Amino acid sequence: MLYSTTTPQQKRRALREMLVPGAARQFPGTFTPLSAPLIEEKGFDGIYISGAVLANELGLPDVGLTTLTEITQRAGQIARATDLPALVDADTGFGEPMNVARTVQELEDAGLAGCHIEDQFNPKRCGHLDGKNMVDLQTATQRIAAAAQGRRDEDFLIMARTDLRAVEGLDAAVDRAKALVDAGADAIFPEAMKDLGEFATVCDAVDVPVLANMTEFGKSALFTREQLASVGVAMVIYPVTSLRSAMGAIERTLDTLSADGTQEAAVSQMMTRARLYELVDYAGYNSFDAGIFNFEVPEMHRRNEPNTRPEEVTDV
Ligand SMILES: C[C@](O)(C(=O)O)[C@H](CC(=O)O)C(=O)O
Numbered sequence: 169m170l171y172s173t174t175t176p177q178q179k180r181r182a183l184r185e186m187l188v189p190g191a192a193r194q195f196p197g198t199f200t201p202l203s204a205p206l207i208e209e210k211g212f213d214g215i216y217i218s219g220a221v222l223a224n225e226l227g228l229p230d231v232g233l234t235t236l237t238e239i240t241q242r243a244g245q246i247a248r249a250t251d252l253p254a255l256v257d258a259d260t261g262f263g264e265p266m267n268v269a270r271t272v273q274e275l276e277d278a279g280l281a282g283c284h285i286e287d288q289f290n291p292k293r294c295g296h297l298d299g300k301n302m303v304d305l306q307t308a309t310q311r312i313a314a315a316a317q318g319r320r321d322e323d324f325l326i327m328a329r330t331d332l333r334a335v336e337g338l339d340a341a342v343d344r345a346k347a348l349v350d351a352g353a354d355a356i357f358p359e360a361m362k363d364l365g366e367f368a369t370v371c372d373a374v375d376v377p378v379l380a381n382m383t384e385f386g387k388s389a390l391f392t393r394e395q396l397a398s399v400g401v402a403m404v405i406y407p408v409t410s411l412r413s414a415m416g417a418i419e420r421t422l423d424t425l426s427a428d429g430t431q432e433a434a435v436s437q438m439m440t441r442a443r444l445y446e447l448v449d450y451a452g453y454n455s456f457d458a459g460i461f462n463f464e465v466p467e468m469h470r471r472n473e474p475n476t477r478p479e480e481v482t483d484v
């Protein structure tokens with residue numbers, strides 16, 4: 169009930185302990201606190217909060233328009249809704265090295281377990297698009313050093329992302345990854361790897377955990393957890409998967425509603441009222457204050473059955 173009872177420090181420790189090479193810990197993305205208990209219940213290892221998704225959710229492209237305040241607020245709301253550790257995308261760190269240090273402190277205060285900071289020039293773009301502009305080595309390493317210096321909880325994970333692969337090739341990306349580790353990165357996010365062999369090369373080259381980005385419609389094929397584990401990947405993110413699934417479902421339902429004049433044919437695909445109430449733990453709040461909850465779900469309404477709206481439901 170209410171929020172997570174696991175403290176941010178405990179979540180950070182848990183993240184550190186789970187990130188071992190070859191573990192391929194799965195972190196599905198979510199843009200809403202409501203999905204966090206769902207991810208937890210399905211047995212995943214942690215939660216990813218995508219910069220692209222938080223921008224898109226605001227109706228914006230992922231080109232560095234969102235602010236530190238917006239990201240911190242939303243990421244904090246999501247982190248609070250789960251006992252799992254949450255890793256957030258901090259884009260280019262929201263400014264110069266001193267700003268990057270402040271970014272880390274804000275994210276620590278919001279209860280995040282870690283963040284990643286990338287070496288693109290602002291305006292940045294999705295790592296799987298062409299035409300990215302990169303900052304030089306010195307700027308990239310200064311960002312990471314500033315992030316490490318700003319951190320107050322030594323377990324807060326500073327992950328360095330390098331976008332260099334798509335611009336200058338794998339060797340350049342590996343060299344940069346090593347330099348970023350030397351600057352203080354606790355983990356590496358090699359963006360836009362072409363194949364499994366490239367993930368293996370990065371994993372072999374650095375002594376810190378490596379992340380694999382399994383974003384759909386990107387430059388990397390969608391490898392299985394087992395495949396990524398076999399080359400040494402420690403953590404896998406599915407950044408936009410739930411947003412794409414949700415938006416696909418919304419579009420299909422709107423088409424049905426528009427074509428049929430009723431949403432009836434789409435109801436069986438929807439999450440039921442009962443399941444939704446389970447996710448927000450109505451029952452838990454009821455044991456706290458019996459005045460809150462007076463809604464019993466008859467067995468027949470626990471299933472998705474079109475046209476079976478119970479009378480009681482409208483009284484809630
Ligand atoms: C991981 C990523 O940075 C994100 O913001 O989720 C994006 C994902 C995407 O746009 O598909 C990325 O740059 O890869």
Ligand SMILES: [Mg+2]
Nearest residue numbers: 218219220257
């Ligand atoms: Mg991003």
